Amino acid sequence: MQESVVTIADVAAYAGVGAGTVSRVLNDSPQVSEATRARVLEAIDELQYQPSTLARALSRGRSHTLGVVVPFFTHASAVERLRGVVAELDGSRYDVVLFNVESPVHRDEHFRNLTRRDRADGLLVLSLPPPERELHRLLDAGVPVVLVDAECKGVPSITTDDVEGGRIAARHLVELGHTRIGFIGDDPNNRFGFTASAKREHGYRSVLADAGLRVRRGYIRYGSHDRTVARRLAAKLLAQRDRPTAVFASSDVQALGVIGAARDAGMTVPGDVSVVGFDDIEISGYAGLTTVRQPLYESGRLGARVLLEALEGGGSPMPVRHELPLELIVRSTTSPPRKDANG
């Protein structure tokens, strides 16, 4: 019953012109006389014609679509970055296709599917080191790629200095007078090759070393990037002899787990344990968490802008590294250690 879809041919026939002319009108070609243009526009209006994005994309070889690869859409930090992306793309003529990644298989599959330029004109990868091989296939296929919170030579990236971030957190604790400082982070050998946590740990270690503090047995614990896992790890960390008086968690999510564990153990924060996180996600403000703030929203926004500029410019994006600043946000989960803390 439903009237079949109006095509460019229908419009052409209605206006008494050729399909080519209608196309020219649609694309604002100057090669059309005013009179004809008016007639075509009227036909378009009359028939309620909507050009097919698909046909146009196929014909032009560009789909006006950006792929955004997001690992763990469940994580607040990923969503915050995505918000920046969406904000920047608003008003541009690009649509966003979301690729959620929860496993390496997932990831590889998406990257493989994207190897053709026809799924997306460009690719924005959030917080995920892309598999080298797939990345090169993409670049060879002429698909511009921008990395946010990940890097790879030859590809533009938006990053922060995670090592320095680890230093900032550790330095804060050292300056408060803590000498027994634990660390909770992601497994360094995780399946995705995430390195942020390891780098933050590195920064933390360097500060302790410089301060002449040693990292004791069991002061460093790894687990997946998850609140309850972190809680469990922290419980063990805090139960040991000579327990740390401060903990640096490599993300706010994990820091919240640490706080939970401390409360479970009947300790007060920061009275008995100081806690520093990383990211500054929205909840952290509510939880009063002291943390190293990284500009999540801005990173997404900037990544999108770089990608857009590359697309507008036509060429591949300049492989520039943009490094965004980190900032210590002191709230109420850190304080000097108790004088009477057991040594």
Place this chain on the structure above:
Amino acid sequence: MQESVVTIADVAAYAGVGAGTVSRVLNDSPQVSEATRARVLEAIDELQYQPSTLARALSRGRSHTLGVVVPFFTHASAVERLRGVVAELDGSRYDVVLFNVESPVHRDEHFRNLTRRDRADGLLVLSLPPPERELHRLLDAGVPVVLVDAECKGVPSITTDDVEGGRIAARHLVELGHTRIGFIGDDPNNRFGFTASAKREHGYRSVLADAGLRVRRGYIRYGSHDRTVARRLAAKLLAQRDRPTAVFASSDVQALGVIGAARDAGMTVPGDVSVVGFDDIEISGYAGLTTVRQPLYESGRLGARVLLEALEGGGSPMPVRHELPLELIVRSTTSPPRKDANG
């Protein structure tokens, strides 16, 4: 320099067969002999052939893409719903295209662009009453639509009983002994036609009426769905004579604004003012907010499932209304009013 993209014709030539045969192999048609199939598969592998999604979509008339319209991607509740959508679609062969809506113009533009079936095979609309006219054009064009947190006759929807939700919140406060209960919600004449807040207000009013309580002048305030706006409104609400001893905010975001205002005014929560929100977003747990929980994640998930089933089934989805349950979550922002509360 870059080797031009491999097409089906290349594969056909390499394997010494016709393009049609390659297509049949790609689509698992039984009409191909084992020998030929093997030869084609080898060619595909050899040439690293990736079929063009675009060409396939154009030719088949289906793009294997779902459009998701999300108003205010900035809102935590919208993101939570989106999480459910993404989770459900994971593993299905559908991709998600995101349409962010920040203004009615935005909204209408997106809906207009989606009127052709070729942008998306189906449409999921979150928390947004679609403009009637555009909706019908969509349905006429055979694009299945599912509404989440919105309704419209003839279209399947996932909703909650907002009136009842308002009652639940108000009843809780009444049962605690409050008699002066304020309300802060969205502007009933907002530009998008959101009705949730108005319905919750309606439920709230009905409970107060049943309890024989009157809603005093200035006890009800409207503003945009925003924390700082709510904070300002609440400041006025709490500054008036005979100020309420409890406030029901039509969303958690607004409730958090109310709490902020109370603190600004030197009042304690729940000591001086009790606060109830609506949604139960993640932060609420941290803020200890008493709220009416609605299953945000589940709503997105169910919406996606309904849409998928409609698409698999081929036809239009049954215009079923799924109503998800609400639940009062009592935390620490509500308590009985002070005995000495000024009358």
Place this chain on the structure above:
DNA sequence: AGTCGCCATGGAACCGCTTCCACGGCGCAG
């Protein structure tokens, strides 16, 4: 007045895939 050239336009080819149709070859029944 004739010729040249340019502008507006129609139409065909093409983007890369699916699908329909027609055809050749083979097996089987008459």
Place this chain on the structure above:
DNA sequence: CTGCGCCGTGGAAGCGGTTCCATGGCGACT
């Protein structure tokens, strides 16, 4: 041995646009 039917296959048409090329008409210049 001939004919019928079916299976596997090649090839063309079509999806709905864009773009290139050829053409016709007109104005301007000599």
